Amino acid sequence: VKLSQLGEFGLIDLIAKRESKHSDTVVGIGDDCAVLKIPSTRYQVTNKLQKAKYLLITTDTLVENVHFKLPRDSFFDIGQKAMIANISDIAAMGGIPTHALVTIGLPEKITVEKIKELYRGIDSLAKRHKIDIVGGDTISSPGALVVSITMLGEVEKKYLLLRSGAKVGDLICVTGEFGGPAAEGFESRESKVESRIREARMIAKKQIATSMIDSSDGLVRSVIEICRASKVGAKIWEDRVPVARGAVLDQALYGGEEYELVFTMRKSKVESRKSKVGNAKMHIIGEIVMAKCGVKLMDARGKLKALKSGGYEHFR
Amino acid sequence: VKLSQLGEFGLIDLIAKRESKHSDTVVGIGDDCAVLKIPSTRYQVTNKLQKAKYLLITTDTLVENVHFKLPRDSFFDIGQKAMIANISDIAAMGGIPTHALVTIGLPEKITVEKIKELYRGIDSLAKRHKIDIVGGDTISSPGALVVSITMLGEVEKKYLLLRSGAKVGDLICVTGEFGGPAAEGFESRESKVESRIREARMIAKKQIATSMIDSSDGLVRSVIEICRASKVGAKIWEDRVPVARGAVLDQALYGGEEYELVFTMRKSKVESRKSKVGNAKMHIIGEIVMAKCGVKLMDARGKLKALKSGGYEHFR
Numbered sequence: 077v078k079l080s081q082l083g084e085f086g087l088i089d090l091i092a093k094r095e096s097k098h099s100d101t102v103v104g105i106g107d108d109c110a111v112l113k114i115p116s117t118r119y120q121v122t123n124k125l126q127k128a129k130y131l132l133i134t135t136d137t138l139v140e141n142v143h144f145k146l147p148r149d150s151f152f153d154i155g156q157k158a159m160i161a162n163i164s165d166i167a168a169m170g171g172i173p174t175h176a177l178v179t180i181g182l183p184e185k186i187t188v189e190k191i192k193e194l195y196r197g198i199d200s201l202a203k204r205h206k207i208d209i210v211g212g213d214t215i216s217s218p219g220a221l222v223v224s225i226t227m228l229g230e231v232e233k234k235y236l237l238l239r240s241g242a243k244v245g246d247l248i249c250v251t252g253e254f255g256g257p258a259a260e261g262f263e264s265r266e267s268k269v270e271s272r273i274r275e276a277r278m279i280a281k282k283q284i285a286t287s288m289i290d291s292s293d294g295l296v297r298s299v300i301e302i303c304r305a306s307k308v309g310a311k312i313w314e315d316r317v318p319v320a321r322g323a324v325l326d327q328a329l330y331g332g333e334e335y336e337l338v339f340t341m342r343k344s345k346v347e348s349r350k351s352k353v354g355n356a357k358m359h360i361i362g363e364i365v366m367a368k369c370g371v372k373l374m375d376a377r378g379k380l381k382a383l384k385s386g387g388y389e390h391f392r
Numbered sequence: 393v394k395l396s397q398l399g400e401f402g403l404i405d406l407i408a409k410r411e412s413k414h415s416d417t418v419v420g421i422g423d424d425c426a427v428l429k430i431p432s433t434r435y436q437v438t439n440k441l442q443k444a445k446y447l448l449i450t451t452d453t454l455v456e457n458v459h460f461k462l463p464r465d466s467f468f469d470i471g472q473k474a475m476i477a478n479i480s481d482i483a484a485m486g487g488i489p490t491h492a493l494v495t496i497g498l499p500e501k502i503t504v505e506k507i508k509e510l511y512r513g514i515d516s517l518a519k520r521h522k523i524d525i526v527g528g529d530t531i532s533s534p535g536a537l538v539v540s541i542t543m544l545g546e547v548e549k550k551y552l553l554l555r556s557g558a559k560v561g562d563l564i565c566v567t568g569e570f571g572g573p574a575a576e577g578f579e580s581r582e583s584k585v586e587s588r589i590r591e592a593r594m595i596a597k598k599q600i601a602t603s604m605i606d607s608s609d610g611l612v613r614s615v616i617e618i619c620r621a622s623k624v625g626a627k628i629w630e631d632r633v634p635v636a637r638g639a640v641l642d643q644a645l646y647g648g649e650e651y652e653l654v655f656t657m658r659k660s661k662v663e664s665r666k667s668k669v670g671n672a673k674m675h676i677i678g679e680i681v682m683a684k685c686g687v688k689l690m691d692a693r694g695k696l697k698a699l700k701s702g703g704y705e706h707f708r
Contacts, residue, residue, distance in 0.1 A: 143531075224451075236427065
């Protein structure tokens with residue numbers, strides 16, 4: 077079925093049918109706005125201060141030939157990837173995703189079956205994480221397919237984790253391994269969508285971290301972002317970086333496309349060098365130093381090295 | 393200045409600098425998510441039931457050559473238009489816009505000056521309506537310029553106006569005039585950005601309307617949408633439709649691109665045939681009938697006519 081045969085309202089009906097209502101969704105798809113109950117009102121009666129919550133909001137957009145390629149990537153994978161990018165942002169704040177808006181820019185040639193596949197990818201993660209799709213926009217896009225998702229979440233005030241809390245002397249920790257997506261190469265890359273939402277939540281609830289970020293743009297860049305926000309520097313211990321099978325160190329440091337967690341902890345809170353958070357191995361890969369030291373690599377013999385320009389150039 | 397010379401972080405800094413913080417914005421641009429205080433918590437202590445609020449969320453995307461054309465439209469106008477589309481959606485629910493996320497997909501050839509112009513358009517309305525820009529995404533877009541805005545708002549429970557509340561016997565009312573943008577034509581069209589946020593709010597606070605929608609897709613289509621959502625039909629009185637100077641009836645009925653309000657009222661609440669809401673003239677243009685009658689036009693002699701296929705085809 078071609079999109080032109082279905083028509084705009086046919087498409088809206090197709091999308092609206094997918095909706096599963098949360099108890100706090102007053103109006104979902106079909107009006108000018110979605111209407112949501114304020115998340116915290118559920119809790120405020122019982123225990124006002126303990127359960128005070130913030131609203132989280134983030135947006136991420138994937139564009140054909142920039143963030144994915146057709147027909148290399150399946151529509152299902154593209155849908156999942158768009159969701160993961162947003163879920164990961166909510167998780168990195170210590171929060172839980174609750175609602176999403178999905179905007180798709182559709183080239184004329186696209187078939188309804190492909191759009192359904194895209195939404196099947198989106199829905200699979202919406203269902204797993206109990207995220208309500210409450211709206212969006214469907215537009216024609218000359219040339220490239222565009223998938224843009226805005227996600228809402230909530231986090232208890234006391235569990236909120238920012239990028240900006242790292243202090244000199246803190247240890248830099250990561251979940252999982254790095255370099256896998258970069259090593260697998262463009263053609264052979266499969267969809268590996270794992271978001272560390274459960275692990276992020278555990279870290280937040282333990283209240284052991286001083287800052288956190290997801291690693292979607294690469295490990296080094298994530299450390300740089302924490303340093304920028306916290307006004308500190310960092311030493312990354314090269315030999316402690318968990319490199320994925322088949323990848324080399326540079327791919328682990330600069331590759332990106334993982335959705336792991338990078339976070340900092342007070343030294344006194346660390347129980348052992350290698351441990352686990354939920355299903356993920358946790359590795360300590362460096363320490364926070366003074367801002368004037370910048371962000372540097374340290375090899376096994378203790379020699380400091382500058383970052384590759386790809387990572388360092390961003391640091392300004 | 394070319395975009396490539398500025399670099400991604402240069403651009404983020406450019407955008408982040410614009411930010412003016414609301415008192416309920418905990419974290420704006422620069423972390424994984426924006427963090428907002430839940431709007432209703434401000435009010436709940438004093439008067440829980442009276443001031444209970446809902447969160448509103450909407451998104452609208454403009455694509456080059458679909459919703460605007462370059463160089464015909466100025467970047468300032470495009471920025472304003474993207475804001476207006478979203479503000480108008482919040483207004484149509486009876487609400488007030490509070491926060492926005494701005495995602496722009498930039499073709500490589502675009503200059504930094506043009507991007508600044510775009511943001512100047514966005515900021516002008518953000519400032520006027522006290523909307524905080526708390527995040528977004530900046531991506532490269534091969535070919536077409538894309539501007540996508542997600543907007544949050546809030547509305548008191550008792551003022552919420554949906555499309556779905558129209559009842560048989562209600563009168564159909566509109567603000568302003570119709571057909572202007574269609575009549576002015578593609579080439580000569582100037583930016584006429586007026587959002588009826590003040591008038592929408594007055595209608596909501598008077599609690600006189602049973603349903604409301606904005607007229608961005610055309611007057612007839614707006615009536616059809618109210619009818620779809622409310623499971624009713626409508627008669628539109630042709631000779632009562634306020635046609636803009638220089639426009640003909642068909643342009644007023646099907647043209648679109650206005651951001652006026654279309655709403656329904658109980659007959660008993662209407663004081664006079666022609667009156668004002670805020671700065672806008674209010675016109676009564678028809679009445680709600682049973683669903684089985686469909687949506688029809690009625691001429692001055694009382695003769696019923698079918699809608700043009702452009703409007704009617706959508707009604708299924």
